[in-house]
Amino acid sequence: MSDAAVFSDITTQTDSLTTADGRPLKAALAAAQARARRRAFFLVLPLLAFVLLTFVAPIGQMLHRSVHNPGFTEHHDIASGAKTPIMVNLRQWFDDNADAAPDETAYAALAADLLVLRDLKAAGNVGTRINYERAGSRSLFTKAARNAKKLEPPYTEAILDLDEDWGDPALWQVMRGASSAYTLNFYLAAIDKTRDAGGNVVAVDEVRQVYVKLFLRTLFLSLLITVLCFVLAFPIAHLLATLPLRYSNLLMIFVLLPFWTSLLVRTTSWIVLLQSEGVLNDAMVATGILADENRIQMMYNQAGTIIAMTHILLPFMVLPLYSVMRPIDKSYVRAARSLGATSWTAFRRIYFPQTVPGIGAGALLVFILAVGYYITPALVGGADGQLISNFIAYHMTKSLNWSLAAALAAILLGGILILYWLYDQLVGIDNLKLG
Amino acid sequence: MTAVSEQDFVVFDHVQKSYDGETLVVKDLNLSIGKGEFLTMLGPSGSGKTTCLMMLAGFETATHGEILLDGNPINNIPPHKRGIGMVFQNYALFPHMSVAENLAFPLEVRGWGKSEREDKVKRALDMVQMGDFGGRRPAQLSGGQQQRIALARALVFDPALVLMDEPLGALDKQLREHMQYEIKHLHESLGITVVYVTHDQSEALTMSDRVAVFDDGRIQQLAPPSALYEQPMNSFVAQFIGENNKLSGKVKALDGDIATVELDNGASCTALAVNCGAVGSPTLISVRPERVSVAAADGPNTTEAQVKELIYLGDHIRCRLNVHGNDEFIVKVPNAAGHSHLTVGETTRVSWLAEDARALDAA
Ligand SMILES: Nc1ncnc2c1ncn2[C@@H]1O[C@H](COP(=O)(O)OP(=O)(O)OP(=O)(O)O)[C@@H](O)[C@H]1O
Numbered sequence: 001m002s003d004a005a006v007f008s009d010i011t012t013q014t015d016s017l018t019t020a021d022g023r024p025l026k027a028a029l030a031a032a033q034a035r036a037r038r039r040a041f042f043l044v045l046p047l048l049a050f051v052l053l054t055f056v057a058p059i060g061q062m063l064h065r066s067v068h069n070p071g072f073t074e075h076h077d078i079a080s081g082a083k084t085p086i087m088v089n090l091r092q093w094f095d096d097n098a099d100a101a102p103d104e105t106a107y108a109a110l111a112a113d114l115l116v117l118r119d120l121k122a123a124g125n126v127g128t129r130i131n132y133e134r135a136g137s138r139s140l141f142t143k144a145a146r147n148a149k150k151l152e153p154p155y156t157e158a159i160l161d162l163d164e165d166w167g168d169p170a171l172w173q174v175m176r177g178a179s180s181a182y183t184l185n186f187y188l189a190a191i192d193k194t195r196d197a198g199g200n201v202v203a204v205d206e207v208r209q210v211y212v213k214l215f216l217r218t219l220f221l222s223l224l225i226t227v228l229c230f231v232l233a234f235p236i237a238h239l240l241a242t243l244p245l246r247y248s249n250l251l252m253i254f255v256l257l258p259f260w261t262s263l264l265v266r267t268t269s270w271i272v273l274l275q276s277e278g279v280l281n282d283a284m285v286a287t288g289i290l291a292d293e294n295r296i297q298m299m300y301n302q303a304g305t306i307i308a309m310t311h312i313l314l315p316f317m318v319l320p321l322y323s324v325m326r327p328i329d330k331s332y333v334r335a336a337r338s339l340g341a342t343s344w345t346a347f348r349r350i351y352f353p354q355t356v357p358g359i360g361a362g363a364l365l366v367f368i369l370a371v372g373y374y375i376t377p378a379l380v381g382g383a384d385g386q387l388i389s390n391f392i393a394y395h396m397t398k399s400l401n402w403s404l405a406a407a408l409a410a411i412l413l414g415g416i417l418i419l420y421w422l423y424d425q426l427v428g429i430d431n432l433k434l435g
Numbered sequence: 436m437t438a439v440s441e442q443d444f445v446v447f448d449h450v451q452k453s454y455d456g457e458t459l460v461v462k463d464l465n466l467s468i469g470k471g472e473f474l475t476m477l478g479p480s481g482s483g484k485t486t487c488l489m490m491l492a493g494f495e496t497a498t499h500g501e502i503l504l505d506g507n508p509i510n511n512i513p514p515h516k517r518g519i520g521m522v523f524q525n526y527a528l529f530p531h532m533s534v535a536e537n538l539a540f541p542l543e544v545r546g547w548g549k550s551e552r553e554d555k556v557k558r559a560l561d562m563v564q565m566g567d568f569g570g571r572r573p574a575q576l577s578g579g580q581q582q583r584i585a586l587a588r589a590l591v592f593d594p595a596l597v598l599m600d601e602p603l604g605a606l607d608k609q610l611r612e613h614m615q616y617e618i619k620h621l622h623e624s625l626g627i628t629v630v631y632v633t634h635d636q637s638e639a640l641t642m643s644d645r646v647a648v649f650d651d652g653r654i655q656q657l658a659p660p661s662a663l664y665e666q667p668m669n670s671f672v673a674q675f676i677g678e679n680n681k682l683s684g685k686v687k688a689l690d691g692d693i694a695t696v697e698l699d700n701g702a703s704c705t706a707l708a709v710n711c712g713a714v715g716s717p718t719l720i721s722v723r724p725e726r727v728s729v730a731a732a733d734g735p736n737t738t739e740a741q742v743k744e745l746i747y748l749g750d751h752i753r754c755r756l757n758v759h760g761n762d763e764f765i766v767k768v769p770n771a772a773g774h775s776h777l778t779v780g781e782t783t784r785v786s787w788l789a790e791d792a793r794a795l796d797a798a
């Protein structure tokens with residue numbers, strides 16, 4: 001159908017437009033666009049599949065794991081792959097007796113379940129699950145399961161005979177919580193809260209309150225690193241954007257050099273430089289600026305984390321800034337000057353506002369990367385330079401409390417999303433300029 | 436300094452400029468601009484026009500020489516204290532500010548109060564017929580509208596001197612002509628001094644009181660538009676301004692104002708001796724196409740001409756002829772009643788007055 005045909009239709013019949021062969025114009029347009037859309041969809045399909053598989057699915061899994069832990073409800077035999085429900089009797093008792101203190105029937109149910117655990121060799125796993133929330137519970141379960149055959153009524157005494165701790169109301173509270181695979185207890189743990197014997201949410205002991213402090217420290221250090229990156233990157237980016245090309249290319253290589261060097265190499269070279277026996281301290285001692293016994297601790301503490309991470313994340317601030325500064329024509333500042341502004345006013349009122357989208361992008365990038373940073377704090381952070389990611393990693397690899405790791409990670413993710421939302425409200429995400 | 440004559444409002448005194456220390460971009464510029472004058476710097480690309488403007492505005496420093504504004508040397512005065520309004524080629528409207536904020540900016544940095552500011556901005560917007568656009572962002576305006584705002588912004592703080600660097604370069608022909616008129620009108624009604632840069636000669640001729648033709652870092656001629664067109668002082672200006680026929684030869688004799696020139700093909704003709712040097716020096720004769728008459732029975736400087744090409748242009752017909760061996764000799768034949776019509780290939784006769792031919796330097 002030719003354009004002319006459409007045209008003549010448009011002119012003759014303005015109220016309901018049709019194509020030359022009588023199809024409504026809207027439908028024809030939609031059909032034409034649908035084809036283009038389908039083609040576009042097939043082009044992005046591989047990436048979509050990849051993202052779904054490697055990004056959306058794992059994050060979904062993580063979020064699920066943070067509220068779901070079947071350690072007390074199901075035994076997964078790795079060899080055969082069989083899944084067997086466990087603690088069936090006790091869970092039934094919990095269901096029937098809300099808020100009740102354990103009585104003889106409860107202990108009887110426990111004894112029956114322990115027998116099952118013994119046969120499945122699952123006491124260790126169940127004990128670990130309870131151990132997450134009450135230290136020292138794992139040995140209780142393994143010992144009790146070993147002796148499960150010998151238990152005889154009255155079970156209350158028999159079990160308490162094995163270990164006094166079985167009478168601990170907190171233990172029963174934890175078991176009650178764990179009796180449902182879905183629980184929010186890991187989130188409570190992630191914000192230093194727990195349930196007391198009565199099931200009320202309370203703060204954990206002072207000495208075990210780590211995560212809130214850690215979240216705050218992570219937030220604070222990330223902000224500090226973002227600010228430092230901004231302060232360092234702004235002049236560099238400005239120089240890059242205004243220098244003649246041959247100098248700015250060289251400078252750009254220096255900025256990008258860290259990108260081409262392994263993260264580990266960069267981090268370890270900071271150790272070489274800054275440790276108490278390192279190059280910098282040695283030089284200062286050698287030149288007499290510093291006494292040998294007063295060597296400055298710049299590694300294995302917060303200072304180490306801040307210095308190394310600022311260095312590593314600097315390019316992520318420089319590049320967005322550079323990309324907004326490069327196209328800012330110098331005639332803007334000149335115009336401002338000719339209109340009577342001092343160079344400072346011209347910078348503040350004219351130049352700086354035009355770099356804001358780059359600042360926003362850079363700050364958001366650096367902050368989000370810093371919040372989730374792991375390797376550098378792990379290597380140079382010492383005790384007080386650890387960030388939340390290091391504890392997530394710890395729970396993933398050492399304590400194997402994956403649900404707590406997932407809850408911590410989910411809180412981190414939520415926090416970042418909230419910040420992103422805030423940013424969108426304040427600056428507008430379409431003002432973001434990455435390059 | 437009050438004893439400065441009206442004629443010396445802006446003075447370039449032996450100004451030189453080099454960016455790299457190797458070549459001079461501006462070579463010995465001497466120029467006096469009178470108060471209230473509209474002076475245009477016209478010249479080919481790279482001839483140093485923008486550089487001169489930037490030195491005047493304070494964004495480049497003169498390598499040598501002095502620039503005086505109202506009698507005061509301004510080499511050491513920073514741009515923001517010069518009080519010179521400037522319109523940039525790309526307008527340079529601040530993209531993060533509304534039109535009204537853009538206009539208020541120069542008043543704000545001068546410490547004006549809010550209400551006076553709003554008043555003045557409103558008047559400035561009305562002056563360029565953009566009264567309803569104060570709330571828009573520059574990106575929401577058309578090119579011509581942005582141009583007006585840039586103009587208003589350069590004028591809003593009442594500068595005595597306004598510089599414009601190819602302000603109409605980005606506009607289409609019709610809009611450009613309209614804006615030329617408006618700028619000229621503003622210049623007249625406000626009584627400001629304007630230094631205007633362009634490389635569009637018709638723009639220069641229609642708007643200016645005087646035009647400085649730049650080439651190669653020098654002013655080739657500084658004259659009112661009519662003088663520039665009718666009395667070019669050297670062959671660059673003759674070439675650059677308007678259409679021009681050139682015939683090269685050697686000066687054979689000088690008789691008062693009139694030079695007799697032996698052309699390259701051996702023929703001789705007479706021309707006004709303007710800038711041709713002594714007898715024996717090479718010269719270039721310049722004749723404007725509209726000063727040549729075709730098929731004249733016999734006048735001065737009559738010669739044979741073969742018609743090479745005819746282009747019909749409505750009101751006149753452009754003929755390309757071969758005259759004295761020059762294939763590019765252009766003549767404009769009016770498309771008037773009773774005028775003879777030429778045909779391609781035909782041989783005819785052309786002639787021109789000796790006063791209409793100018794013997795210039797052989798560049
Ligand atoms: N910042 C600079 N550094 C070095 N050389 C420059 C600089 N600005 C201009 N030049 C050179 O100076 C010469 C004159 O430039 P200028 O911009 O004054 O020309 P112009 O007459 O304004 O030309 P146009 O009509 O193209 O704008 C050119 O050869 C140019 O390459």
Ligand SMILES: [Mg+2]
Nearest residue numbers: 484485486600
């Ligand atoms: Mg220029």
